[in-house]
Amino acid sequence: MFYSGLRRAAALARFASSSRVLASSSSSSSSSAVEASFSARPILAFRRAMCADPMHGYDASRAGTCEYTDVHYPDPLDVTVPRKMQVADAGYFRDFGGVTRFSGPASTVKCYENNPLVREALGEPGNGRVLVVDGGGSMRCALLGDNLAGMAVSNGWAGIVINGCLRDSEDIGKMRLGVKAIAPHPVKSSKRDPGMREVPVTFAGVTVRPGDWIYADMDGMLVGGPEKFEL
Template sequence: MLNTTDLLDANEALFNQGKLRIVAPLFRDYGGNTQFSGVISTLKIFEDNTLVREMLGEPGEGRILVIDGGGSLRCALLGDQLGAIAVKNRWSGLVIYGAIRDAAEIAKLPLGVKALNTYPLKSLKRGLGDKNIAVRFAEVTFTPGEWLYADLDGIIVSSVPLSH
């Protein structure tokens, strides 16, 4: 797996063309894998993780679930049970514009997880939200089918798969 700094250095032309974007440094690492990449799938939800469970129950095939949780820190959108489902179904990782809980257990999972923070309260269960639409947060639009690369240095998003 290639790190984000090397990918940026090797793909400067794509960056200059706007086809390679850097996500604002808002996120903390929580998963057992701090370096992960894959094709983006998205959710747009608010304080309700019903669709998170639904999506993670599908075959992940190495994808990254990008969740626009509206930046809410009033409840967790991911906990250890959903993290275990993600691992079982072979998701590569999650980027959550919101909070998680069960951080100590999530850190033991072979899964990439980036989120804004932790909060012990579980979310609501109303089943509201949108799947696989373009979402925007942290100064970047995340479009389903694009590529996401994450490590300890940050997150980058590309319209094409990257190589070194």
């Protein structure tokens, strides 16, 4: 306890002195991009200072769901405050991919216990998109497996979010792909009923329209609308 208190105090002192250096040099014409980003990003600069401590191994440049909600989801209890983001219900998804932090514009599939359109979508160039599959929350079969997930990786999809199940979860966990789903299930889905592409889908307390930006990490999932957010 005592040592961690000292460590924190040292990190705070480093943060204070680095902010003084940056503040005094920011008036000069030689301000670097780092200094510019410091003034725009005090929270990230603070994290960077904390990270100078080798005991803290977290990512100093993180801009994840917590930082986005701090800025764009101002008062969680005041329902009259306008929101720029929707936040998915807690505990709805589990992370299954080898990547847990991903973002991109959504492409959507709506289907029920059938996955031909999931295959069709993942066979297209992903260009960093996130495939959002509303499988109606069925717990009776899997809408994604290792073959389809492998196609997603090869075709450049950033991630897949499934309101339903997947299989081959051990293999998917080794892939360079973000995947959120409800649960694993060993049974594959039918191939008879295609379902629908690029329609609005609603689950986990959020509505995703095609083109909406998805931000996902281990803390949750945000839907940011058609405009991409940068911190």
